[in-house]
Amino acid sequence: MPTPITTSELAKKIVNHEETLILDVRNTDEFDNWKIEGSKVEVINEPYFNLLDGIEPVAGKVNKDSEVIVVCAKGGSSQMVAELLEEEGGFTNTFNLEGGMKAWSEHLEPVKIGDLTDGGSIYQFVRLGKGCLSYLIESNGEAAIVDTNRMIDIYQDFAKDKDIKIKHLIDTHLHADHISGGRDLAEKVGGTYYLPPKDANEVTFDYTPVEDGNDIVVGNTKVKVHAIYSPGHTIGSTSFIIDNKYLLTGDILFVKSIGRPDLAGKAEDWVGDLRSTLYSRYKELSDDLIVLPAHYSFAEELGKGGSVSARLGDLYERNEGLQVEDEAVFRKMVTENLPPQPNFYHEIRETNMGKVTPENEKQREMETGPNRCAVHG
Known part of the structure; x- marks a missing residue:
C-alpha cells in the first residue's frame, strides 16, 4: 500500500529545499492554474483518466525506485494511482498526499x-x-x-x-x-x-x-x-x-x-x-x-x-x-x-x-x- 504523506511532512521537505518529485493527476487545466511549487520540486502532470488503462504514460518519465508523491484534488484519485504504480508498475517508493490540493491550500x-x-x-x-x-x-x-x-x-x-x-x-x-x-x-x-x-x-x-x-x-x-x-x-x-x-x-x-x-x-x-x-x-x-x-x-x-x-x-x-x-x-x-x-x-x-x-x-x-x-x- 502507498504510504500516506501529510501536508506538514511535504511542507518540511519544501522549506528545507529537499529534492521532491510530484506526480499531479488532476486535469491539465487545473494543474496549469495552480500547482505545488518549490526550489527543488519537480512536478509531472498526467491526468488520472490517462492512467485508468495502465501506467504507461508515466512509466518512462519516472524511475521506479524514485520517491514519488502522488497528488490530486482531494486525495482519492491519487491514492488509486499510487496503488497502480505499485501493483502494475513495480514502483517501490510511492506516497499519497492526504487531502490533496484542498488540504495543501490550507497548510x-x-x-x-x-x-x-x-x-x-x-x-x-x-x-x-x-x-x-x-x-x-x-x-x-x-x-x-x-x-x-x-x-x-x-x-x-x-x-x-x-x-x-x-x-x-x-x-x-x-x-x-x-x-x-x-x-x-x-x-x-x-x-x-x-x-x-x-x-x-x-x-x-x-x-x-x-x-x-x-x-x-x-x-x-x-x-x-x-x-x-x-x-x-x-x-x-x-x-x-x-x-x-x-x-x-x-x-x-x-x-x-x-x-x-x-x-x-x-x-x-x-x-x-x-x-x-x-x-x-x-x-x-x-x-x-x-x-x-x-x-x-x-x-x-x-x-x-x-x-x-x-x-x-x-x-x-x-x-x-x-x-x-x-x-x-x-x-x-x-x-x-x-x-x-x-x-x-x-x-x-x-x-x-x-x-x-x-x-x-x-x-x-x-x-x-x-x-x-x-x-x-
Whole structure:
C-alpha cells in the first residue's frame, strides 16, 4: 500500500529545499492554474483518466525506485494511482498526499524570522499552497498577529504551545484573495481586531481603526507595532514597522514584485498612490529594514528554512517594480500588465466586509488557487 504523506511532512521537505518529485493527476487545466511549487520540486502532470488503462504514460518519465508523491484534488484519485504504480508498475517508493490540493491550500508552516531587541520573537506563517504570509509577534507572554489566515486553529495551537496570549489581530488592508481570520480569532480569544479605516467604509462589524503613526504595544517590553499609511494596493493599505527592524509591507511590496492596484476596480485612481508609497514614502525609511510581505509569488522567493524576506535597500537595487523612473511607463505597467483577478475576489471582499458569511466548504472553494496580488514586471 502507498504510504500516506501529510501536508506538514511535504511542507518540511519544501522549506528545507529537499529534492521532491510530484506526480499531479488532476486535469491539465487545473494543474496549469495552480500547482505545488518549490526550489527543488519537480512536478509531472498526467491526468488520472490517462492512467485508468495502465501506467504507461508515466512509466518512462519516472524511475521506479524514485520517491514519488502522488497528488490530486482531494486525495482519492491519487491514492488509486499510487496503488497502480505499485501493483502494475513495480514502483517501490510511492506516497499519497492526504487531502490533496484542498488540504495543501490550507497548510500553514511557521518559520521563526528572528528575535526582538527587548525580548520576544517574530514568526512568519507560510501558506505554501497559496503564497500567503502572516506574522505572529510575541513578547512577554502576549502576541499580535498580522494578516491572519482563515485557519485560526493553527495560530491558537501555536500560541498554546508557546504559552502566549493572542491580544491583537491586525489586517494590513481589506484582503481580496483570501478570507481573513482576524475578526474571528479576535472574538475567540477576546482580542482586539484592527483594520485601516479607509478600507472599512462598507464593513458591517465593529473594529478598532489603525492609522498612520499609531503604536500597538505587545507585552510589557518596548516592542511596538508602528503603523505607516501606505496606499496603492488598496486605499487603506497600511504597513507596520516592528522593533525598528522589520517592515511588514502587506500587499504593497513583495520580494520580486509590487502590489497591483486594481482589485477594487480602482487601478487608474490608485496607481499614483502606489507609486508615491513605493518611490517616496518607503524611500524615507531605513535601507536596513527587513521587508516581510503578505504574499510571495515565486518558489525562488523561499529562503533559508522557507522564510520570505529581503532587505529594503536591496529591493531598491534589484526589484524591477522599483526601477521604473518614468511615471507614464510605471502607470502602464501596473494597469495593463496584470494577471487574472483572484478567484472569487468579489465574494472574498464581501466576506471580509462581513456582508456575507459563506459555509466553511464554500470558503475553501473560494480560496482555491494561487494568489494574484502582484504586478509582474
